[in-house]
């Protein structure tokens with residue numbers, strides 16, 4: 001039986017509406033923080049007791065609310081920021097709907113005390129579940145304090161779906177950080193259970209011109225992350241037709257697997273923006289493998305009438321009138337400082353002299369290493385490792401000196417006799433390479449994979465073709481499915497460097513192999529490669545087939561963790577890694593190297 005239509009009781013209606021704006025404790029904090037900034041606060045203090053849903057307060061020294069307007073501020077759709085609909089096009093404030101205070105009031109116990117600069121006294125109002133239960137005079141300086149306790153006490157369903165208190169607190173810290181970056185001229189303090197968690201003084205200087213503005217923003221970044229981190233951020237800026245962008249960009253090696261470290265501020269509003277994410281992606285280009293997101297802060301100023309902020313209940317998203325203009329401006333501006341990243345490191349020679357990537361490293365042009373990684377000797381060295389302790393007891397192996405093996409000996413005859421590069425292999429997994437200002441630790445497998453992958457892609461795109469002819473053609477027996485794959489992928493395999501002809505199911509004759517792999521026995525490698533390719537699913541086009549082949553090939557042909565490397569091999573590996581287009585990650589997006597700064601070591605050893 002359908003029921004008849006009735007009006008909801010106002011109290012029910014307001015709780016439902018509150019759920020849209022205040023979906024979690026963090027939303028309440030966000031709204032109150034935005035109100036302080038709209039009120040022109042110079043200092044904002046947030047105090048949390050136990051957790052956001054138990055009790056927190058936000059205090060500011062902004063313009064305050066008149067005593068006789070306190071009730072009005074608590075009414076739905078009551079705002080001092082918007083008079084007419086058209087004002088939305090000229091919006092300069094973060095709030096505009098007049099919904100936050102009534103929404104929070106509906107689902108908590110809330111006390112607002114406030115004073116305007118020309119008021120004789122302050123006033124307060126106390127509301128419980130939306131109903132005013134006390135009001136009167138208060139004592140305080142100009143500004144406003146909103147205290148919120150027992151959030152969602154009257155909406156038990158909402159309580160059940162709440163994030164963990166610590167997760168909510170982490171999100172709160174990030175929120176304050178983001179607005180801290182948006183408003184460097186405002187002092188922020190966050191105190192949790194009497195402990196000061198964040199404390200940033202106001203950064204002085206009325207930011208007039210772009211350079212001053214960026215300076216102010218960088219100073220705030222230093223307060224947030226420390227000088228050492230902030231120093232490594234690259235600056236970008238650009239303007240065009242009323243749009244202005246500024247950015248602090250993290251180095252590719254500091255990129256993350258999530259968007260966590262990206263902060264977008266559009267007209268000083270902290271937003272999520274797939275469009276800006278895309279612009280950064282474009283700017284970093286091949287400095288980053290897919291699946292890694294740069295750490296960065298972007299400040300974008302857009303003519304207010306070209307921006308719609310009224311598209312999301314919690315105002316976390318905005319819409320641009322002209323996506324194309326924004327994309328071009330941001331991607332273009334950010335690409336500029338990143339272009340200078342071409343020589344990422346200078347490897348320090350044994351003698352302390354520095355060579356720069358891009359010119360020569362180890363006294364050789366990068367393009368022609370003395371020992372091509374993957375020459376037959378390469379695999380030979382892996383096939384016959386010397387007797388060196390393995391596992392956790394493996395000592396650091398100096399790259400040169402006593403105990404070097406035949407391959408290294410061969411290689412060192414090709415290199416200047418005076419050369420003593422400080423390269424070390426750690427646990428037969430990592431290569432340690434001193435660089436200017438610190439140390440680079442390279443994952444030998446991931447690095448080799450990146451190198452081989454790029455070589456394979458080049459060959460598959462038909463730019464280069466090489467094959468290493470075998471002295472004696474070999475007959476290889478395959479499974480039926482492997483054989484079918486050879487027929488299907490014949491041209492690609494050939495481009496990769498395989499010279500093989502199907503003899504009749506299930507055998508093929510191998511006459512030549514890609515130059516990186518050992519000639520003996522080529523059959524095993526071919527089978528592994530084919531199995532690897534057929535395992536990778538979702539193959540839909542030739543483009544994908546080539547991609548899968550290149551990845552699988554790189555993974556199978558690369559040195560493994562546990563493989564001992566000679567000095568020359570290590571040199572060639574490090575050399576070639578930094579000559580690739582994306583040295584920072586392997587084809588799967590895993591990191592290929594990390595850098596340890598001397599400063600960090602000095603700090604940890606108490607060297608000041």
Ligand code: ADP
Nearest residue numbers: 035039073079080095096097098099100101144
């Ligand atoms: P909105 O921010 O959309 O206007 P709110 O419900 O958040 O709506 O706030 C209602 C009104 O209360 C604001 O328009 C403003 O006039 C006043 N107000 C709220 N917080 C503050 C504050 N911290 N300082 C001064 N005025 C405030």
Ligand code: MG
Nearest residue numbers: 031035095100
């Ligand atoms: Mg507001």
